[in-house]
Amino acid sequence: MTTSTPSVDDKTVATEVDGVQIAGDPRPDVLTTPALEWLAELQRTFGQERNALLARRAERRAERQAERETEDEGESDHWADER
Numbered sequence: 001m002t003t004s005t006p007s008v009d010d011k012t013v014a015t016e017v018d019g020v021q022i023a024g025d026p027r028p029d030v031l032t033t034p035a036l037e038w039l040a041e042l043q044r045t046f047g048q049e050r051n052a053l054l055a056r057r058a059e060r061r062a063e064r065q066a067e068r069e070t071e072d073e074g075e076s077d078h079w080a081d082e083r
Contacts, residue, residue, distance in 0.1 A: 018044075 020040040022031065043050075 017036040
């Protein structure tokens with residue numbers, strides 16, 4: 001089901017497409033009803049895998065940050081030993 005609201009130049013912008021809701025002001029020149037239906041289909045098809053990849057990306061970033069902090073601590077200890 002698509003729920004729409006009127007907008008600029010009598011174009012119609014969907015505010016909800018099959019349970020996918022727009023947060024904020026919709027842009028009628030970009031977020032047309034067909035565009036939102038396509039995005040909703042992409043999310044239904046690939047959303048689970050996309051979320052898993054995003055979670056893995058966050059994990060890798062955290063791991064790299066921890067490695068950098070460990071390296072920085074090692075460098076600080078090295079300079080302290082030379083004093």
